[in-house]
Amino acid sequence: AKIIMKKRIIIILSVFIAILLLCIVTYKKQTVYDKYAKIEIKDQNHNFGDISINDTVNYSFQIKNVSETPFMISKVLPGCTCTAAGFTKGIIKTGKIAIINAKFIPKSTQLGAIKNTILVQCNAEKGVVVLELSGFIKK
Numbered sequence: 001a002k003i004i005m006k007k008r009i010i011i012i013l014s015v016f017i018a019i020l021l022l023c024i025v026t027y028k029k030q031t032v033y034d035k036y037a038k039i040e041i042k043d044q045n046h047n048f049g050d051i052s053i054n055d056t057v058n059y060s061f062q063i064k065n066v067s068e069t070p071f072m073i074s075k076v077l078p079g080c081t082c083t084a085a086g087f088t089k090g091i092i093k094t095g096k097i098a099i100i101n102a103k104f105i106p107k108s109t110q111l112g113a114i115k116n117t118i119l120v121q122c123n124a125e126k127g128v129v130v131l132e133l134s135g136f137i138k139k
Contacts, residue, residue, distance in 0.1 A: 035067070035069045036067075036069065036123060036124055036125040037065055037067050037069040037070065037071035037072075037092075037122070037123050037124055038065075038066050038067035038069075038124070038125070039063050039064060039065055039066060039067075039071060039122075039124050039129070040063070040064045040066050041061065041062070041063050041064075041129070041131070042061070042062040042064070043061070043062075044061070044129075044130075044131055044132065045131075045132040045134065046059050046061070046131075046132065046133055046134070047134045047135055048104070048133060048134070048135040049135055049136070050135065050136045050137075050138060051106070051135055051136070051137055051138070052137075052138060052139070053106050053108060053110075053111065053137055053138070053139055055106070056103065056104065056105050057102075057103070057104040057133065057135070058101070058102070058103050058104075059101075059102050059104075059133065060099050060100065060101050060102070061099070061100040061102065061118075061131050062097050062098075062099060063092075063097065063098045063099075063100065063120075063129070064095070064096070064097045064098075065092045065093065065094055065095065065096055065097075065098070066094075066095075067094065068094055069123070070091040070092065070093055070094075071091070071092040071093075071098065071122065071123060071124070072090070072091055072092065072122060072123050073087050073088065073089070073092075073098055073100075073120055073121070073122045074121045074122060074123075075119075075120075075121040076100055076118060076119070076120050076121075077118070077119040077120075077121070078102070078116070078118050079116050079117040079118060079119070080116055082104060082105055082106060082107050082110065082116070083102060083103065083104050083105075083116050083118065083133065084102070084103045084105075085100055085101065085102045085103070085118050086100075086101045087099065087100045087101070087120070088100075100118065100120060100131060102118055102131070102133060104116060104133050106137045110137050111137050111138065111139065112136065112137060113134070113135075113136050114133075114134060114135060114136070114137055115132060115133075115134040116132065116133045116134070117130055117131065117132055117133075118130070118131040118132075118133070119131075
């Protein structure tokens, strides 16, 4: 009876050790990216030209991830209430493009040359990317 009990203990310990070793071997650390993503922006300073006070300008900024590090946008902050902006949420992988859709609706007080900024909080090198919409508003 003592020999059978010892065999059971040895088998239980062997199975426990095998499971432990399997867990150790298959454990994957979560990949942590401590580098900044490198990006390219097509037309970072977009000039929409001359528009009327009654016009609305829609423009899509394109930000391409040109690094191995995944690119992510956390917030997009328009510089004034006359601009609304939406953006691609989620992880932008290598070679893929994030889109920032900007919509500019001039106010009656905004005549003449204007320059409006959109701040993009992201994991690019400086942490914030500045996009610009500019043009001339006439009556």
